Amino acid sequence: MQTTGHHHISMLTKNAQQNNQFYTKVLGLRRVKVTVNQDDPSMYHLFYGDTTGSPGTELTFFEMPIAGRTTAGTNAINRIALFVPSYESLVYWQGRLQTDTQITTYANRDALHFTDPDGLALVLVNHNSNEAPSTPWAGSDVDADHRILGMATIEITVRDFTKSLQFLTKLLGYSVINMKPNEALLRTSNDRYSEIKLVQQDGPTQRPGRGSVHHLALRVTDTNTLLAWQERLTEAGFVTSGVIDRYYFHSLYVNDPNGITYELATDGPGFLRDQSVEQLGEQLDLPPKLEAKRAIIEAKLQPFEEWM
Numbered sequence: 001m002q003t004t005g006h007h008h009i010s011m012l013t014k015n016a017q018q019n020n021q022f023y024t025k026v027l028g029l030r031r032v033k034v035t036v037n038q039d040d041p042s043m044y045h046l047f048y049g050d051t052t053g054s055p056g057t058e059l060t061f062f063e064m065p066i067a068g069r070t071t072a073g074t075n076a077i078n079r080i081a082l083f084v085p086s087y088e089s090l091v092y093w094q095g096r097l098q099t100d101t102q103i104t105t106y107a108n109r110d111a112l113h114f115t116d117p118d119g120l121a122l123v124l125v126n127h128n129s130n131e132a133p134s135t136p137w138a139g140s141d142v143d144a145d146h147r148i149l150g151m152a153t154i155e156i157t158v159r160d161f162t163k164s165l166q167f168l169t170k171l172l173g174y175s176v177i178n179m180k181p182n183e184a185l186l187r188t189s190n191d192r193y194s195e196i197k198l199v200q201q202d203g204p205t206q207r208p209g210r211g212s213v214h215h216l217a218l219r220v221t222d223t224n225t226l227l228a229w230q231e232r233l234t235e236a237g238f239v240t241s242g243v244i245d246r247y248y249f250h251s252l253y254v255n256d257p258n259g260i261t262y263e264l265a266t267d268g269p270g271f272l273r274d275q276s277v278e279q280l281g282e283q284l285d286l287p288p289k290l291e292a293k294r295a296i297i298e299a300k301l302q303p304f305e306e307w308m
Contacts, residue, residue: 001225001232002173003218005133005194006151007249007265008047008058009080010217011120014210016044016063016302018117023048023059026097028142031281033271034304037062038246041290042300050150052280053271055219056133056193057150062214070119073206075258077213079155080120081106082148083127083192089146093124096142107153107185107197108178118211125152133193153185153195154216156260161200163257168196171236172218172262194218205259215253215261222266223250229264247287248273 013019032053049057110126132149168174178185182200241253
């Protein structure tokens with residue numbers, strides 16, 4: 001049994017308006033859903049991605065206005081790579097990001113490193129093609145030849161390298177495609193949109209804050225497959241969240257032996273469940289279980305219209 005690639009990755013941001021400005025106006029992603037953290041509806045949950053927020057393209061953020069600085073450390077997801085079509089795209093992005101950073105290499109690809117306004121470490125990497133999990137947003141003002149294609153390598157540092165490596169390979173079905181001392185590059189189904197870079201790092205555990213990563217979500221096809229994963233993980237001795245209905249997909253959460261949080265998430269129903277393609281991301285959407293509390297929820301949030 002294997003997962004089928006990256007689904008989404010979720011981070012913390014201190015300011016939703018600033019976050020929205022950077023990911024839509026600078027990176028050119030589409031804001032496909034404005035909703036709330038279903039476990040704590042007092043905070044926004046923003047989704048960015050391609051035209052419809054396809055699995056493999058989604059970057060999501062929980063707004064926490066009281067979030068302090070992230071204290072660097074191990075046992076953390078600490079870098080996110082995003083594919084762009086070509087080396088020329090990296091040159092284009094050097095100019096767009098107005099950075100003096102040089103093009104280097106990362107995970108054996110040409111790469112351009114930068115950070116978002118919260119300090120989240122990001123890197124654009126050369127895909128050497130326009131192949132993507134779905135369709136980049138045509139409404140972006142980024143040149144069509146250089147738009148972001150989807151999630152690439154996700155870097156994870158851990159104190160106990162062997163235990164996390166075994167979790168990924170023996171349980172989640174990843175294959176090692178490149179091994180160095182204390183470092184492994186892994187994929188599932190030989191899919192570049194599923195790549196994880198696992199790095200051994202000693203020291204204290206990261207203390208999360210703004211710009212830190214909460215979890216990485218991996219794709220599964222449907223709820224029946226998710227239930228099979230729950231059984232597999234439980235039999236292996238791991239405690240899971242059980243299957244949770246997130247309305248736009250179903251989820252199952254589990255921590256690896258180093259405390260890295262993974263979510264297994266179904267491909268559907270998707271964000272078109274309650275909006276048309278044209279309307280995605282243009283209002284605050286709530287799942288039915290929260291709709292009756294809309295007035296209470298909206299009263300605790302900064303009005304969405306002020307930062308559109």
